[in-house]
Amino acid sequence: MGSAAGLRGDLPLTGADCFLRAFDHEIRRMNGASHVSQLVLRLGPGFDALGFRRMVEEAARAHPLLRAPVARRFGLGPPVFRLTAAARCPMPRVEIHEAEASPAQDPPLPALFFSRLNQPLSLRRGELLRFDGVRYAGGAAGTDLAASWLHLLFDGAGSERFMRWLDECYRGQRRLAELPDPDEIAPDRSPKPSFGERGRAARAWQGWHDAMGTRPPRSLAGPLRRTPQALRYTVHSFSEEETGRVVDAAQRGAGFLTPMLFYLAAALRAHHAVFQARGVDAGSYVVPLPVNLRPKGGEGAVFRTHVSLIWFQVFPEQMNDFDGLVAELKAQRVAAIRAGQIENGVHAMDFARLAPSRLYAHMARRSLRGELCSFFFAFTDGFLPGLESFFGARIVNGFHVPPVPPSPGSCVALSLRDQRLNLTHVHQRGVLSERELAIFRERLRADLLG
Amino acid sequence: MTGTTQEELTQRVFEILRDGLLDVGDDFTPRSNLVAAGLDSLAVTQLMLAIEESTGVWVDDSLLTPEHLESAESLASLVYRQLQGS
Numbered sequence: 387m388g389s390a391a392g393l394r395g396d397l398p399l400t401g402a403d404c405f406l407r408a409f410d411h412e413i414r415r416m417n418g419a420s421h422v423s424q425l426v427l428r429l430g431p432g433f434d435a436l437g438f439r440r441m442v443e444e445a446a447r448a449h450p451l452l453r454a455p456v457a458r459r460f461g462l463g464p465p466v467f468r469l470t471a472a473a474r475c476p477m478p479r480v481e482i483h484e485a486e487a488s489p490a491q492d493p494p495l496p497a498l499f500f501s502r503l504n505q506p507l508s509l510r511r512g513e514l515l516r517f518d519g520v521r522y523a524g525g526a527a528g529t530d531l532a533a534s535w536l537h538l539l540f541d542g543a544g545s546e547r548f549m550r551w552l553d554e555c556y557r558g559q560r561r562l563a564e565l566p567d568p569d570e571i572a573p574d575r576s577p578k579p580s581f582g583e584r585g586r587a588a589r590a591w592q593g594w595h596d597a598m599g600t601r602p603p604r605s606l607a608g609p610l611r612r613t614p615q616a617l618r619y620t621v622h623s624f625s626e627e628e629t630g631r632v633v634d635a636a637q638r639g640a641g642f643l644t645p646m647l648f649y650l651a652a653a654l655r656a657h658h659a660v661f662q663a664r665g666v667d668a669g670s671y672v673v674p675l676p677v678n679l680r681p682k683g684g685e686g687a688v689f690r691t692h693v694s695l696i697w698f699q700v701f702p703e704q705m706n707d708f709d710g711l712v713a714e715l716k717a718q719r720v721a722a723i724r725a726g727q728i729e730n731g732v733h734a735m736d737f738a739r740l741a742p743s744r745l746y747a748h749m750a751r752r753s754l755r756g757e758l759c760s761f762f763f764a765f766t767d768g769f770l771p772g773l774e775s776f777f778g779a780r781i782v783n784g785f786h787v788p789p790v791p792p793s794p795g796s797c798v799a800l801s802l803r804d805q806r807l808n809l810t811h812v813h814q815r816g817v818l819s820e821r822e823l824a825i826f827r828e829r830l831r832a833d834l835l836g
Numbered sequence: 837m838t839g840t841t842q843e844e845l846t847q848r849v850f851e852i853l854r855d856g857l858l859d860v861g862d863d864f865t866p867r868s869n870l871v872a873a874g875l876d877s878l879a880v881t882q883l884m885l886a887i888e889e890s891t892g893v894w895v896d897d898s899l900l901t902p903e904h905l906e907s908a909e910s911l912a913s914l915v916y917r918q919l920q921g922s
Contacts, residue, residue: 641897642905643877681859683874716897723881 396466401735402691403538411743419615424787429779433529439480453512464739475512487527500618514539591730599753603672607795609756616815624807646765652833653798659829694731762797769803846912
């Protein structure tokens, strides 16, 4: 834990930040929005909205990164968070909205949360983070709170740690003077490779990705297109009993520490079911799996993105045998780690720090003929484990909403909260018809529950 | 790596975890719980690859139950049995 007091000047973005910045640039240019991620908390009564607003402002005053513009120095060189310019930027917005209590046991999410995914935030003006709370019956019937942020200020794990940290400050368990050091990154235990070695590693990663282009995928949305971003999402919470069954099947089928491959197989087959219903050949299915690079065991970094990617490619003819599909994903994952592709990915994304965003986004889509992948997928395991309340209100449920560009236009994310599995499906309007959505959900649920 | 004793294997697993894969302090011992110490899906696969490199035996993820991940000692015991059976 360092001190924010020592933070002055510029803080460089990580390679993964720059990789994501390229997609932010693309979405801004083509789809009129930003690469926005969301963390949603469904809270019981008692949320201290004023205390929360005050804490966010105090944090942003003490911690310039929360509202620092992102730009290249003099238009050249690697992009940086311009910490010295942060004081001139507005505070992160905290808007509290009022709504009537819903009679439903599991009330629908506010439409406002969807719209926040489709509105641009400005990197240049330091608009990196905003909060929207919807209080039901003045808060007496609970509050829904959404943190929407550009996916380079945090990644999913970092956003959870930030929310936990805010609450610990509120409860007096942590002081604002002891802010997490934004410069903390995963320690590199090996000697730093030479420029040439890093170049070879990056080319190996690029070559791996390019090879998938021999049978390129087709996403549900189709290749990159100029269309307004109109994302929405649904969240399905499995019951405790169902969650027990799903988790058990996932651990038995894919491994105690690698259940995500079971979930990924189910997500693949759900997309395949839609292609089958359309009578369209998907070509192949290509999906990246984010890998958390934080040191294992420590508290880990809060700010910036600390991930690499493992790419999977499977084919329509492999979709009929669920167990065989899981085995194939397991084999591909081990082969990728064995080949050093996680480290190669870090070096490849590091080159994004030097390349113009437009060029980098173009390179990422070039080998798959305009597609980035078939869909996005994430499994973040326990959601804020051990944190029972947030600013005085019990956490009833909580989950992540990952960002997804209009192409591929579909993302499946899973996490666990209080022995319940939450499945978030983010999709671009028009990518799935109502009938296709029903097919998608039915297939996914059937595979998860076995 | 034939002729390796279980104690030597335990020490090897412990050192790989302590020095290369986990961010742990002096209180980490061969009996510390690995999941609680931060062992995750990436670290466990990297550990299995390191073990394969030194023993020639690949231990599939599906064999890694919570009981085997209880400690470096219990994990080494699993690897040792695989080594004996190979």
